[in-house]
Amino acid sequence: MKQWPFYCEQECEQYNVSSIYAPYLFDTSLLFFKAVSTALDLYGGNMSFYDIVTNGTLIAQCSVGELTGATDIKCCRHQMFVYNKTPVMGRTHDCYYNIGKKEMAYIRQLRMIDHENVNKLVGFCMDGPVLLSLWRYCSRGCLIEILTNDNLNINIDGFFIYSLIKDTVEGLYAIHRSPIEIHGNLSSKNCLVDERWQVKLSDYGFPFLKAYEQPKSSSEQLWTAPELLREPEAHPTKASDIYSLSIVMADLVNKNLSFENSDYNGGADEIIYLLKSKTSRLIRPVLEPVIEDFNIGFTHLIKDMWAEEPEQRPKIDVVRKIVKEMNVGKSKNLMDHMYSLLEDYAASLEQDIQGRTKELVEEKKKADILLSRLLPKAIAEKLKSGQQIQPEHFDLVTIFFSDVVSFTVLASKCSALQVINLMNGLYTIFDSVIDEHDVYKVETIGDAYLCVSGLPERNGNMHVKEIALMSLELLKKIPDFRIDHLPNEKIRIRIGMHTGSCVAGVVGLTMPRYCLFGDTVNTASRMESNGKPSHIHMSADANKLLTEKVGGFVTKSRGEVIIKGKGVMETYWLLGKQGEALLNVDE
Known part of the structure; x- marks a missing residue:
């Protein structure tokens, strides 16, 4: 009754008391629906449903007949x-x-x-x-x-x-x-x-x-x-x-x-x-x-x-x-007694409301935490306030891609549940490392891991440093990871990183996702796929920004490499920080 064509939005003033006009509204609704049904049977092949229900003359013509309703003298x-x-x-x-x-x-x-x-x-x-x-x-x-x-x-x-x-x-x-x-x-x-x-x-x-x-x-x-x-x-x-x-x-x-x-x-x-x-x-x-x-x-x-x-x-x-x-x-009379009962009920209701409000606040906190894990905090706040999220262009960010080496072979030795436990344990390490850096986790696709620094919050030229430090720390922690059901297997990952511009925005309504678009994403993915196990493969743009603008890192030229979709590119290996033990790179 709250929807078209009645729009009954107001409730009765007296609690638990139906309106005196309720029987008439019931009979009116019943007559209208019977008339619509008759009209659909007669004219449904030539007219749309909307044209039928909005045609008052047609509905009136189809309303002729007898109806036993709530207000009928014969039945009440x-x-x-x-x-x-x-x-x-x-x-x-x-x-x-x-x-x-x-x-x-x-x-x-x-x-x-x-x-x-x-x-x-x-x-x-x-x-x-x-x-x-x-x-x-x-x-x-x-x-x-x-x-x-x-x-x-x-x-x-x-x-x-x-x-x-x-x-x-x-x-x-x-x-x-x-x-x-x-x-x-x-x-x-x-x-x-x-x-x-x-x-x-x-x-x-x-x-x-x-x-x-x-x-x-x-x-x-x-x-x-x-x-x-x-x-x-x-x-x-x-x-x-x-x-x-x-x-x-x-x-x-x-x-x-x-x-x-x-x-x-x-x-x-x-x-x-x-x-x-x-x-x-x-x-x-x-x-x-x-x-x-x-x-x-x-x-x-x-x-x-x-x-x-x-x-x-x-x-x-x-x-x-x-x-x-x-x-x-x-x-005391009944009204005094009723007032007393209502006061007790109001006090009980107030306590119930306070308890429910506390539960609601706790659930809201949980929902906010979950939303902040799915989307950047700034984006999540805008969505909660009902604001529309417009795509945003970022001039310079650094994108990180990683992939588990020979994951298909490794997965063939595990059951489905074991694969899930394996990836959950591995990505727990990734997440703990990300929390220590100014890096945003975008998504995981199977064994592939994608994250970025420099968006949605801009951080100058520090994005390339944050990705470099995170990559080096991951390579240090991954060898310590053990597979319970495959104690002799070792996990190795390939890492690729690239610096450039991209566009970020929220895609979807049912399950909104914060996605990255642009050639920078493709290039970072190519750096990873053309890399080597336990190596950090980086583009010339990332290397230039890391060594000339930021400094404090040691890199080594890999030379010119044919990259699918890009042609010949000069790429680099990230070896480590100056003054610390460097990665062993065998070209």
């Missing part, structure tokens, strides 16, 4: 309306009835009921295709939705359940003392919860309409008193309301739907059948309180309230008195 007794810019819930009565003066007087009595735990009747509509009673909208839904919502970030403790029970009892007490006297349709689905976490009893009254409505399903009759189930025409009483209240309280105590924890395999149909049969065994929900600090006295009260004989059930004022006595010394 409740609909959402807006009355005086306020959302109200409409309850459809699927029957035809001639509303006379007596019924109008009764409806006026219903509208006169005003109690904080009774949902207000807004009005009654007789002009539409069906009779419609309008009630105030309670944003948090019914008790069933509260109890079964696993995503509700509220700690449902004993006081929370007590407050819900107390509000429900107070609501029924107000109805029994009102002119209508009887609710007649009490269930957990008709006990609504508003934004202040206050329970409001709804869908009460209208006995003259409910007598002619379609029969309730078995699942809707689970709160109905047994004596009403056994009568051909149900006539609710105050005692039957008490029974319904006991089942609602059982739902709250068990924190689930009625009879859900019972062992009746036939479901609601079997339970209703057994309730009608009046068997010797009392058919009631199993009371299994799931709240640790819950007052066990409620279970005894509930059992008294669902007594088989209506005369044995306590009156609502008795129930109200007992419920009040269970909270002696606790004056």
Whole structure:
């Protein structure tokens, strides 16, 4: 829904509460997709998908037909309306009835009921295709939705359940003392919860309409008193309301739907059948309180309230008195309790956020370290800040290439895992040496090793010195490297280096790589491939810069050599530093 064509970016203001327009958006989406499907079937061969979905006239033509959606009167007794810019819930009565003066007087009595735990009747509509009673909208839904919502970030403790029970009892007490006297349709689905976490009893009254409505399903009759189930025409009483209240309280105590924890395999149909049969065994929900600090006295009260004989059930004022006595010394209301819970939750959430933030910082450090190993630090910082990396030209750098001599023969004597361990141990030596010099490792390709000095950070003419010192140190350390599974084999490498200009830049999006381009890279590679084992082969440009500009190194001319793709070139061997032992070069 956040994408085209709806662009629903805003979330509801109230947490865990769906928008009142959600059913309409659902039906609109469903109708649109059905219309697109029809249009594709009819015109998909001649029109593109984009042309079809953007053609409003075509979509409208393909939208003709019937659709059973979330707002369909035929599939749902409740609909959402807006009355005086306020959302109200409409309850459809699927029957035809001639509303006379007596019924109008009764409806006026219903509208006169005003109690904080009774949902207000807004009005009654007789002009539409069906009779419609309008009630105030309670944003948090019914008790069933509260109890079964696993995503509700509220700690449902004993006081929370007590407050819900107390509000429900107070609501029924107000109805029994009102002119209508009887609710007649009490269930957990008709006990609504508003934004202040206050329970409001709804869908009460209208006995003259409910007598002619379609029969309730078995699942809707689970709160109905047994004596009403056994009568051909149900006539609710105050005692039957008490029974319904006991089942609602059982739902709250068990924190689930009625009879859900019972062992009746036939479901609601079997339970209703057994309730009608009046068997010797009392058919009631199993009371299994799931709240640790819950007052066990409620279970005894509930059992008294669902007594088989209506005369044995306590009156609502008795129930109200007992419920009040269970909270002696606790004056705070549910809102104060909710604020306390939210404060505790906020403190817990803050600690959780601090822990997660610390973990995030650590993971970010790891990611930064990994990125700095894959790319130069300056380039990595630009990528993290979202900057575009432009290719950069460097006038003078020195590039290093190395290769393991007779690697193919050596690899043929090893398993794949042994080859990996061999190269990992060898390149660990390379990496440790590079860390001691101003050199950047570009990449490794098999047994070939490529690195450069003078980029991405320019260092004057010191790049050739850094590569020369690194090369000499590598030749000193490589002979000490031992192959565990081939103790008699020796590792030897060829090294080539060349100084010149090149271009460097980041290539790729999925796996970005910092790559070098230019003839300098090719020439350095040729220096390596035309070199000799345990020798440092360098071009004339590198030799000139190293001996004339930098100094302190000893080199020896190799003479003119035919280089593939370059022709005849004069090249040199790097022997070592002045005043130190020199490499033995046999030409």
